[in-house]
Amino acid sequence: MCFLLPARLRAPTGLAVAAVTAAAAVALAWQVAVDGMIRHNLGGWDAPLGIGLYADGLSCVFLVLTGVVGLLVSVYARSFFSLPEEQEGATKLFWPLWLILWGALNGMFLSADLFNLYVTIEVVGLAAVALTVLSGRPPALVAGLRYLLAAIAGSMAYLMGVALIYGSVSALDLQVVAQSIEGGSSLRVAFGLMIAGLLVKTAVFPLHFWLPSAHSSAQAPVSAILSALVVKASFYLILRLWVDVFDGSVTVAAGQALGALGAAAVLWGSYQALRQRRLKLMVAHSTVGQIGYMFLLFPLITLAHQGGADAPWLIHAWTGGIYQALAHGLAKAAMFLAVGVFVLAVGSDDREATVDLVGRLPMTTFALALAGVSLIGLPPSGGFVAKWMLLKATFTSGQWWWAPVILIGSFLTAGYVFMVLRQAFAPTKTPIQLKPVPRAMEVTALLLGAAAILIGFRAEEVLFLLDVEAPFQEAVEAEEGGGL
């Protein structure tokens, strides 16, 4: 709808919509927490005829993450796009595209239907590509084209999988499909296609080729949205399919394979981040590494399935994976926004140019540091809770071979985070002229960084929300019964 508004009204309207959407997400999460999962059939038709919307704990966690990050990024974007130097290209289209993207993300978290999910991921993908090329600068265009190809290839693979499923079980509703699945080779192929398509979109190693260039050449608020939210969406979908739809047919080998991809991503992404000289590229590569951590969830929950739903490490693996998604969402948004402030003020994103950042932009440095602490997984932070839970799950499940990956990844992350911070503490003799940066931009980056730390103090609420219709209800209850 925003397309229709004159350009000067777009930002305030967009911001208002952002606030309302975020509030709605929180309200829905509250309702789910109190009343349990909600299913709403559009038009009053029941499945398999109608199209259902469905909210359980998992979707609410992602909805709220998107709401919080989305709102803060919107505040940031309002200041960012009113700066004279960011007016080139088609930046006026930011608000409509961003709101469409946000709507599609929410739609994805709430859809209970495979085809609907396809529509949402397609919209997410296209809107994300459009946002990437917003500035119209040549590197962004090249990266955007690559992103577009990857996104389309990914959704095509997914769509083929959906078609195969529809062909064999004649249903699209997640729950209906889950009940009527019997195995068989066509189903396995369908599942493989869907997961493969989504893996491309999540940029899991070695399918991450498009991510660093796209995320680093976009403008700061867009980078934050892409890294913090868009890749999480396809991760959410893989998780949803894995545990809700195909939970009977996934094999240990498949879980291990996803875990291995994740492990390779952790090592490769973090190592590449360490080697980058440009800050935005570094942060983008770090996304590849951090996404890898989330995929360590799959081998842990899959093995648990084979061993019965009451395996004691399930709750740890589950919390760890989700927490990693949350902590990374907040921290990475903070980091991209902080780097955005820095680039605006200094006019360069060379890593060496961060000299004396502490003295010149203390608030932004602080935001960077807080986000970095969470990415490394140092306590107290959301990243720490995530890594603690994952590590504990690897030990308890006997899959100790993931442990070195988690630790080496942390170490590499510490390497690149502190390389920036170290430089930031070096004073300069020659004072560098800084461009003034709107205070709102600095504050939003700091708020996101602080949020990444603060969620580490209190995981109970998130866990409680996840409990609502959690796929591992029994395990959760068993753990609580035994532990308290």
Place this chain on the structure above:
Amino acid sequence: MTLNEWLPLIIVASSLVPGLVIFFLAEHQVTARTVLNLFGATLKLLLVLVVYYGILRGNEYEFRYDIGVDLEFSLRVDLLSLLFAILSSILWLVTTLYAISYLEGSPNRRRFFGFFSICVTASTGIALSGNIVTFFIFYEFLTLATYPLVVHRGTEAALQAGRTYLWYTIGGGTVLFVGVVWLFVLGGSMEFDRTGALAGLAGEHSGQLKILFWVLIGGLGVKAALVPLHGWLPIAMVAPAPVSALLHAVAVVKAGAFGILRVVYDVYGIELAEELGLLTGLAVIASVTIIYGSMRALAQDDLKRRLAYSTVSQLSYIALGTATLGVTGSIGALVHLVHQGVMKITLFFCAGNLAETLGLHKVSELNGVGRRMPLTMAAFTVAAFGMIGLPPIAGFVSKWYLGLGALEAGRPWIVAVLLTSSMLNAAYFLPIVHAAWFREPDGEWTVKRRARYLETSWMLLAPAIATAVLSLAIGLFAATQWSPLEMARQIAEAWYADR
């Protein structure tokens, strides 16, 4: 919740809140900052003393809440936490006074004092931690809080030191992380007051428990500067003197030593540690560190570097006493935790005074300095004699108990280590004392900072004299009811009570 449950949290917050507020003050609001700092430091000390009084009357102080799943945050006060908490809050107050004067007029003081307060928060948190997870959280938090202090000057050397410091401590932290998670998997949340959770596993998992012990010691050994993990400590002394003072006396190195005490006595328990035969290895490592640190200290001309190597050596007395089986050795370890802190902070204050007043950094420049700065050098002499172990200064008491404990445990070789170390201590401290008092000055002093009546600003002088007097007093009055020795005795006797 009652006040008693909140008190541990308030004690931790009493330095965290001023620290955070300081970040929001402007650089030039010196008075507000000073008042806030001193208010926090005084409040913390008072609260700790109130809790001490309460503990003696049998009250319990515990704050806990769930982070999620089985992660639990817990602050609980026992006598061991009080020993460390009282030490850090007294020394923090003194060091704050010192730092205010030391950094007068230098840039970025807001940042300095902000992180300074947060650093003390972390070490109080370590002291009050009720389980291994909380301990780990504060242990890592301490790394983060001290980094900006180590690189505070921003020079190339400081940045280099910061880098070394980070690699060591983050490496150690990672190892400790593995150890803590492993511990958790084996024995649950490891509340420090429920020793013996691991004892039941001894038969079946004794191999695992042994490896785990060394993983934990490896993680803690970095901060406790056990050889060969000590490399960061002599380099990190490029930090401003108040930071070195705090780092060497209470904050970082003591966190490691305190962790070793907790692991041996409260996580494994003395019986299990003995049964698994873990303590001899620890004693050997500690002895090697003691001798090696002293040897290296001999060769240093830079005063702060010499003191740093001396810390490497002196700190391992704590690990050595821990590893000496028997109540006397444990008393020695515990009391040295306090004594080393008080004496070492005096030495660093004095080194800071020399550098700040006369620009002296090297041992070879100290000829005759006792005439120009008699009070500083008197304080230095007292602390140095204490380090050597001359009665009646505090260091003598620790060494006496450590030696006695070694004899009781039937390990005379430990006494030999102690004697060798004392000789080496004398060899690197006495030349300084001799040169300062009995040699002729080499020439005129270039005075950097003047004071009207005293040899230097009273705020630099008073902390050094106060801690020197304190190290004399806790040695002289070791037998009284309120001495650290008495507290150490109560703690150690409780550990061995059921034997």
